[in-house]
Amino acid sequence: MKPIRIALTKGRLERDTVSLFERIGYDCGELKQKGRRLILPIPDAGLEAVLAKAADVITYVQHGVCDIGVVGKDTIMEYGGSFFEVVDLGFGKCRFALAGPVGKDFYDGYHRRVIATKYPNVASRFFAEKGMDVSIVKIEGSVELAPLLGLSDAIVDIVETGSTLKENGLAVIEEVAPVSARMIVNEASLKLRQQEIEKLIGQIEETVGKQEERI
Ligand code: PRP
Numbered sequence: 001m002k003p004i005r006i007a008l009t010k011g012r013l014e015r016d017t018v019s020l021f022e023r024i025g026y027d028c029g030e031l032k033q034k035g036r037r038l039i040l041p042i043p044d045a046g047l048e049a050v051l052a053k054a055a056d057v058i059t060y061v062q063h064g065v066c067d068i069g070v071v072g073k074d075t076i077m078e079y080g081g082s083f084f085e086v087v088d089l090g091f092g093k094c095r096f097a098l099a100g101p102v103g104k105d106f107y108d109g110y111h112r113r114v115i116a117t118k119y120p121n122v123a124s125r126f127f128a129e130k131g132m133d134v135s136i137v138k139i140e141g142s143v144e145l146a147p148l149l150g151l152s153d154a155i156v157d158i159v160e161t162g163s164t165l166k167e168n169g170l171a172v173i174e175e176v177a178p179v180s181a182r183m184i185v186n187e188a189s190l191k192l193r194q195q196e197i198e199k200l201i202g203q204i205e206e207t208v209g210k211q212e213e214r215i
Contacts, residue, residue, distance in 0.1 A: 003041065003048040004189075004196055007057040007066040009075075013181050014051060016091040017070045021045065024203050046196065055079055058184070067189035067197065073179045074158055078119045084185045086201055090208050092181035096122060097172045099165050100154035101147055106173050113153045116146030123156035126176050144168045 008014040018028045026045040034040050040049045050066055054075040060066040062081045069083075072092055076085065096119070100106045106113070113134045117123040120136045127134045139146055139155075144164055146152040156176060165171060183204065190197055 001046065003046050004068060004193060004200070005048045005050055005066045007050045007052050007060045007069040007071075009054045009057050009069075009071050009181075010051045013054075013070055013072065013092050016089070016181065020089065020091070020204065020207060023207050045200070047200075058083070061184050061186050064186045064188055067186050067193065068200070069184045070181055071184060073177075073182050074119065074122070076182060076184070077177065077179075078121050080121075082187060084187060084190055085182050086185050087183040087204055087208065089181040089183060089204070092179070094158050094160040094179050096126075096156060096176035096179060097159045098126070098154055098156050098174045098176060099144075099159065099170050099172050102169050102171045106154050114151065115154055115156055116143050116152035117156040118143055119156060122176065126156060144170055 008017050018031055021028050021042065026042050026047070028042055030040045031042065031049055034051070038051045040051075041047070042049055050060065052060060054071050057066070057069040057071040058075060058079050058081050061069040061083050070089065074096065077096070098106070113132070114137060115123050115127070115134050116137045116139045118139060118141065120138050123136050137146065137152060143155045143157045146155055147170065148168060154173060155170070158179065159165060159172060162172070183201070185197060
């Protein structure tokens with residue numbers, strides 16, 4: 001039988017997924033010794049792991065070349081797509097927040113605010129819901145620089161520990177949305193390989209549930 005292909009977001013979510021799989025009892029030896037390989041078997045689970053950038057996880061799952069994906073809710077909120085979001089994996093927890101320079105009232109005055117972000121869709125929706133007309137500037141990384149350099153009034157970004165904001169004289173103005181890693185499934189795969197995928201979802205839910213009971 002063809003293995004079920006699971007796309008993992010390279011980096012922290014990949015490592016957290018490997019430890020989740022090890023708690024379930026899967027042998028992730030190959031994944032842990034991957035070198036530069038991008039497709040790795042998890043033979044005892046009947047899985048094949050594919051290592052990809054976050055937005056590409058969604059692309060591969062949506063096109064059906066991967067059956068399942070592990071990706072952050074931040075990426076799902078920004079890119080959307082048609083797939084089933086089946087499990088909140090409980091790791092990769094952080095939040096989207098609106099943040100700006102400490103001591104400056106973001107809402108003071110009437111000028112059109114400039115917002116820098118890696119997530120223009122998330123930021124646009126947030127301000128549209130407020131009925132506030134802002135100008136969005138897309139930044140690729142270290143978004144905190146934009147208000148420090150005078151490019152923007154504020155940022156919409158991921159905040160985890162809050163250290164990056166604090167060490168750069170910025171603070172959260174408002175929470176936008178909580179974020180954590182999610183498991184997504186291709187719509188056709190869920191129908192065609194229902195039993196195998198539901199078994200995997202069951203094992204994951206049971207293990208994630210046990211973890212949360214301990215916290
Ligand atoms: C993320 C995010 C913040 C930082 C938040 O950046 O964009 O800059 O982490 O984490 P903290 O609250 O724990 O300080 P990342 O490290 O992914 O780099 P990037 O901004 O260059 O994408």
